[in-house]
Amino acid sequence: MSELIKHISDPVLEIKDLSVSYNKDKPAVSEVSAGIKRNKVTAIMGPSGCGKSTLLRAINRMHDLYPNIKIEGDIFLNGEDTSDLSTIMLRRKIGMVFQRPNPFPTMSIHDNVIAGYKLNGIRLSKSDRNDIVEKSLRDVALWDEVKDSLTKRGTFLSGGQQQRLCIARALAFRPDVILLDEPTSALDPVATKKVEELLVQLKEDYTILLVTHNMSQAARISDFSMFMYLGELIEYGKTKDMFVKPVDKRTEEYLTGKFS
Amino acid sequence: MALRIRNQRQDFPGLSRRLAKDRLFKGGVFFLSMVTISPIVLIIYKLVSNGYRQINFDFFSKKAPDTYEAMVAVGAGEIIPGGILNGITGTLFMVLIASVMAIPLGLLIGIFLYDQKTKRYAGLVRDLVDILQGVPSIVLGLIAYFWVVKTITHGFSALAGSTALAIMMLPLIIRSTEETLKMIPETIREAGYALGVPYHKIILRVLIPSGFSGLATGILLAISRVIGETAPLMLTALGSMEVNLNIAKPTSAVPLLIWEFYNDPNMVDLIWSSSLFLMMIVLLLNLLSKQLIAKRT
Numbered sequence: 001m002s003e004l005i006k007h008i009s010d011p012v013l014e015i016k017d018l019s020v021s022y023n024k025d026k027p028a029v030s031e032v033s034a035g036i037k038r039n040k041v042t043a044i045m046g047p048s049g050c051g052k053s054t055l056l057r058a059i060n061r062m063h064d065l066y067p068n069i070k071i072e073g074d075i076f077l078n079g080e081d082t083s084d085l086s087t088i089m090l091r092r093k094i095g096m097v098f099q100r101p102n103p104f105p106t107m108s109i110h111d112n113v114i115a116g117y118k119l120n121g122i123r124l125s126k127s128d129r130n131d132i133v134e135k136s137l138r139d140v141a142l143w144d145e146v147k148d149s150l151t152k153r154g155t156f157l158s159g160g161q162q163q164r165l166c167i168a169r170a171l172a173f174r175p176d177v178i179l180l181d182e183p184t185s186a187l188d189p190v191a192t193k194k195v196e197e198l199l200v201q202l203k204e205d206y207t208i209l210l211v212t213h214n215m216s217q218a219a220r221i222s223d224f225s226m227f228m229y230l231g232e233l234i235e236y237g238k239t240k241d242m243f244v245k246p247v248d249k250r251t252e253e254y255l256t257g258k259f260s
Numbered sequence: 261m262a263l264r265i266r267n268q269r270q271d272f273p274g275l276s277r278r279l280a281k282d283r284l285f286k287g288g289v290f291f292l293s294m295v296t297i298s299p300i301v302l303i304i305y306k307l308v309s310n311g312y313r314q315i316n317f318d319f320f321s322k323k324a325p326d327t328y329e330a331m332v333a334v335g336a337g338e339i340i341p342g343g344i345l346n347g348i349t350g351t352l353f354m355v356l357i358a359s360v361m362a363i364p365l366g367l368l369i370g371i372f373l374y375d376q377k378t379k380r381y382a383g384l385v386r387d388l389v390d391i392l393q394g395v396p397s398i399v400l401g402l403i404a405y406f407w408v409v410k411t412i413t414h415g416f417s418a419l420a421g422s423t424a425l426a427i428m429m430l431p432l433i434i435r436s437t438e439e440t441l442k443m444i445p446e447t448i449r450e451a452g453y454a455l456g457v458p459y460h461k462i463i464l465r466v467l468i469p470s471g472f473s474g475l476a477t478g479i480l481l482a483i484s485r486v487i488g489e490t491a492p493l494m495l496t497a498l499g500s501m502e503v504n505l506n507i508a509k510p511t512s513a514v515p516l517l518i519w520e521f522y523n524d525p526n527m528v529d530l531i532w533s534s535s536l537f538l539m540m541i542v543l544l545l546n547l548l549s550k551q552l553i554a555k556r557t
Contacts, residue, residue, distance in 0.1 A: 065453060091456030098454075102447040106469040116455035119465055169455070 011035030012177055012207045013059065018073035020054050020063060028054040031073070032233045034226065036177070041199055041208045043222035043239065045215060047259060051231040052211045056179050059209070060094040061087055078176065088120065095170030097180045101162035103154030103169070110150040113137060113168050136168040139205075140198055160191025164198065171206075178202070180210045184217065196221050215255060219243050227251045307539055311532035319343035319533060324501060324517055330526040340527065344534050346503045347517035353505055354418050354497060354513060355487055358425035363479055366430050370437025371463060386438075393431035400424045401492030409496060418504065418511035421497030425489060429482040436478025440471040477549040484545035488538055490515035514538050 013036040021027040029051040036042050044052040054063075063069040064087060075082045082090055103112045113133045117124055124132070133150070137143040142164045146157070154165055163183060170178055180199070184192040199208055200221050212218050218225050218239060225239040227248070235242060235251045246252040253259060318341065325333075325342030333340045369385070376382035401424050408420035444467055452462040468475065490513075493499075498510040499520060518534045521527040 060454065062450065062453060087453075088456035088458070091454060096454035098447055098450060100447055102445070102451040104448065104451065104466060104470070106466075106472075115451075116457075119452060119455060119457040119461055121461075166451070169451075173455075 008035040014076040040223040043218035046228035095175040112154040140164040307536040311536035314533035347514040350512040357422035361426040362429035366433025374441040398491040401495035416498035424492035432482035440474030480549040
């Protein structure tokens with residue numbers, strides 16, 4: 001496992017000895033170290049409660065919201081310690097997409113895409129605004145479906161479209177990394193397929209880190225996979241290698257469905 | 261359909277008894293619901309049948325008559341001249357001032373309680389707000405009398421009445437604000453955080469717009485709650501025969517006029533029409549807030 005971290009040169013993200021605990025007794029994530037390769041899809045797998053979402057949310061410091069969560073260790077973004085960045089800057093560089101689509105219910109589709117700019121009080125000229133909206137929506141293959149209804153509410157779209165809208169909202173800042181927390185678990189198979197195809201395309205411009213409880217999804221779209229169990233990173237390697245020949249016995253048991 | 265039930269009856273012994281029980285239960289629920297709604301129907305019937313004669317243009321555009329005018333009219337078998345303009349303007353005026361005082365403060369405290377959910381101080385504030393909601397309105401009238409009538413306006417005044425009403429509105433607005441914000445899914449909040457939006461902007465630009473209809477509903481219900489209050493106004497605004505829009509002067513209000521009409525044997529008909537008017541306003545506010553709730557869901 002640690003060998004592979006050395007193989008990754010110029011990682012976008014570097015996680016070093018990261019531990020996150022919700023209470024004193026037991027850390028939800030304990031001493032995880034890993035480098036995330038640029039322009040690849042990396043999947044984090046593991047049974048429920050293994051700490052995969054907790055790990056993901058530590059990366060853009062969502063845990064800052066809850067003062068009783070304790071975090072140790074460091075995360076570097078392009079070599080820069082993320083704790084030195086303001087959360088505003090950090091979250092502009094690391095976008096996030098959630099399990100359930102969560103467009104802002106009072107905003108139009110157009111405003112949802114540039115919500116990050118609007119809510120942060122960043123002024124843009126009208127043509128810039130329209131360019132960002134069009135580019136982001138094209139990136140998520142939603143432009144042709146919604147270009148005539150940009151002024152309608154985002155919640156008016158179907159679940160799959162809403163989730164792609166949320167991805168577009170995360171893309172609008174042109175981030176380095178996109179974190180996705182089980183982005184397809186609330187979607188039907190057709191919408192899931194669209195989002196998966198989209199993620200494979202997006203890795204040309206972005207680095208994608210995806211939490212999934214769906215092994216076949218990880219196998220389909222990820223280049224690298226992490227397997228977590230009880231808060232520890234058990235195995236991390238190329239997805240192909242891991243699925244063909246897992247090193248750790250627990251990984252093998254998980255992948256063969258001995259537990260889930 | 262009937263055929264199928266008959267077949268089932270053969271298959272399940274005791275089914276007909278169960279169906280009979282079901283009918284009995286349905287009938288009981290229907291009867292009790294009728295009992296529940298009958299008072300409101302009777303109230304509206306009484307108000308309309310006794311009050312409609314006095315409702316005319318003058319009712320909304322003229323001040324309350326004096327007892328002599330009313331006596332002459334009643335003696336001649338005519339409708340009582342004049343209206344309740346001084347009451348309507350007084351009520352609107354005082355509710356407006358009370359709203360200006362209570363709405364911003366109530367929203368802010370509600371946001372504070374939502375924001376600080378788990379903090380001990382917020383818990384204390386929440387308990388005190390609940391207690392405030394239970395304080396009898398006449399006691400609030402007394403308090404407003406000592407705070408405003410004796411020390412600020414040195415006499416009965418619209419300001420004192422508004423203060424009493426504002427204190428009554430506060431807990432209603434605070435709790436409805438808190439509950440509305442609580443109902444907005446956490447995921448919407450997180451969407452804002454994930455974009456690096458500062459906390460105060462998430463509240464102002466995301467949560468409040470998302471919960472707007474809920475907040476408006478709370479405010480409307482608070483207004484409809486205080487618009488018919490009489491006791492605190494007796495000790496503070498006192499009442500007036502004139503249309504008054506000076507916050508330092510005594511002011512009339514529709515419920516105060518009803519009380520005055522009640523004490524004057526010549527004005528009995530005006531009691532009913534004024535009550536009808538008040539009832540309709542409250543009904544309207546309630547329907548409006550129901551509409552807002554329906555829109556939200």
